[in-house]
Amino acid sequence: xxxxxxxxxxxxxxxxxxxxxxxxxxxxxxxxxxxxxxxxxxxxxxxxxxxxxxxxxxxxxxxxxxxxxxxxxxxxxxxxxx
Numbered sequence: 001x002x003x004x005x006x007x008x009x010x011x012x013x014x015x016x017x018x019x020x021x022x023x024x025x026x027x028x029x030x031x032x033x034x035x036x037x038x039x040x041x042x043x044x045x046x047x048x049x050x051x052x053x054x055x056x057x058x059x060x061x062x063x064x065x066x067x068x069x070x071x072x073x074x075x076x077x078x079x080x081x082x
Contacts, residue, residue, distance in 0.1 A: 003034035010040050029058030
């Protein structure tokens with residue numbers, strides 16, 4: 001069995017997020033991963049949720065998500081979409 005995994009450190013993705021979101025979304029859609037692991041997501045901006053919804057819309061893959069919140073700010077939060 002093979003599966004495709006994409007990992008990405010968004011590096012406090014609140015920095016220029018409106019510019020970065022469409023670029024990141026397009027790359028994820030093109031890769032069509034089975035699992036997406038994101039590091040340093042921004043909880044207040046819901047960046048992991050936005051990327052998940054974008055991936056679902058682009059690929060039709062019904063991603064679920066799990067998160068481990070080390071902080072309620074924009075640093076050190078992780079999300080996994082599968």
